[in-house]
Amino acid sequence: MNNRRILHHPVLGTMPERNAVHFTFDGKKYKGFEGETIAAALLASGVRTLRVHEEKETPRGIYCNIGHCFECRVTVNGQPGVRSCLTEINDGMVIESGKRQPTPLKRKEIARHV
Amino acid sequence: MYDAVIIGAGPAGLSAAIACAKWNLQVVVIDEFMKPGGRLLGQLHQEPDGTWWNGIKEANILVEQARALGVDIWCGVSVHHIEEVGQGWRVHTNKERIDTPKLLLATGAAETPAPVPGWTLPGVMSIGAAQVMTNVHRVRPGKKGIVIGINVLSAAITRELQLAGGDVVGMVLPPVNPITKDAGNPRKVMQSLLRISHLAPSAFLRMGGKLSRANWMQKLALTFYPKSGVKMWGIPIHLRKAAVQINGEKEVESVTICSVTPDGKRIEGSEQTMDVDFVCIAGGLYPLAELAAVAGCPFHYFPELGGHVPVHNERMKTPLEGLYVAGNITGIESAKVARAQGFVAGLSIAKETIQSADSAIDKHLENALDEVRKIRSNAAIQFHQDIHAGRNKMESIYKEQFS
């Protein structure tokens, strides 16, 4: 256990015991706890960079943490565009960071906002 | 089929569901977060009387009450569109489509940014993100951080970070740009801070609360502002320092700050760099009304309420038949107000659904409306000073143009 988790809190109390879950992020193995989000489990493991900008390749992590900004999107078990700040981690999840994309593909992907 | 669909399981949505269910309506509450409670979940403040407002507890009370009354709560479901069909509304979610005669939008608020060069680096997050990480997920946003943006919300959340054992080197202003404007002006920020001085156990701010309402006093306080900041709960608040740039190759490594004049002008050569691995950006909140907008609801712009607000009356009805709004979508206020507004919306929906001659529901509605006014007047946390004026203007616009 590292000190990134707040197990004891002066007002909120002590965290109840939770079952551990195991998952991979870009092929590397990590441990999290049942009921937490992908973003929280990764941050607790010291991972902040969740993707790079599709075009500019600049690194990104969580920004809003409540589903508004979509900066935290990753690919979960093959499904792209999943917000890691809203999605609960499950045992055996295979998570991939967002990579640089050939430009035309990206344009098509976001065309629905036009 | 549900009598009503409620989007948002925050204090407004949940209490609306409770009100509906008490009058035997079948309702479902939809929320894209993994747990019900909305932004209530992250909240943890000490009230002026010293007791704690623990949002997780408050949310649990509402959730248990709603479930006991038979309310369905769907979590992890996002609504991406709503449309008026026939006598009601069609709600499109990422799971399924639901038709309903009555629809309540209780989608809350979103954060406005205070952009700073370098703010896209991992490790930079909104102040609300840090709140949720700390209090809901119980994970530290980082080892050592800085808060950019000094306002009611960021002061309250910085206190929460510190309470959880987080190391915050201080709070500074954002750089002045067309977006941050007054938020980068020490004088303006000081004025708005004075409104929360009753929450701050700092001699300076308490004194400030009483005296600095006078203009000359504020000028003096800012001119002689201590270099090391004024501590609130042990956290240095730097009203005369602003963030210039967030630095780091792949993630946040440090922040460059500089001194500013009492009017917010950068003092050249005063730059200094502080090592941090996380940065919280606090720009403020605005009503998240995107679904009301796609539904074609008329809007009005009220700076006092935090931005563009869907037109509605005191009973939380919009001019569109069967469409209601409650909570922060109608203006930025504390969770207690949102909860009280939700109850009004729920009763409004129930009244129009059962359409009985029974006047009991009218009585409840009147009481619920009184409750909103009372809570608003006594609110410990007020995001905007002129909230009453904003609410009154909205009421008269509805009356004049839509009833």
Next chain:
Amino acid sequence: MKDSAIVICRCEEVTLEELTNTAKEYKCSARELKLRTRAGMGYCGGRTCRFAIDAILMEATGNQTPDQIPLKYQPPVRPVSFQTLGGGCHE
């Protein structure tokens, strides 16, 4: 880094400088500014930057914030896959 190089729209990485220059040059509406720069057209649908874009526009054109939302919202307000768009129905 110059202040003008601040990214405003994070999704499309559009800077303050680009937005200010475009707004001044074309005396744009919010919609036109969005189409010219792609700001607010990214994955988040403008939820993060719309306030900033409105503020830049007001500053560049000197207009007051109108009562109608300057940068129109369009469904879907959350990105959806094509399967979901055809989605099932709850009766």
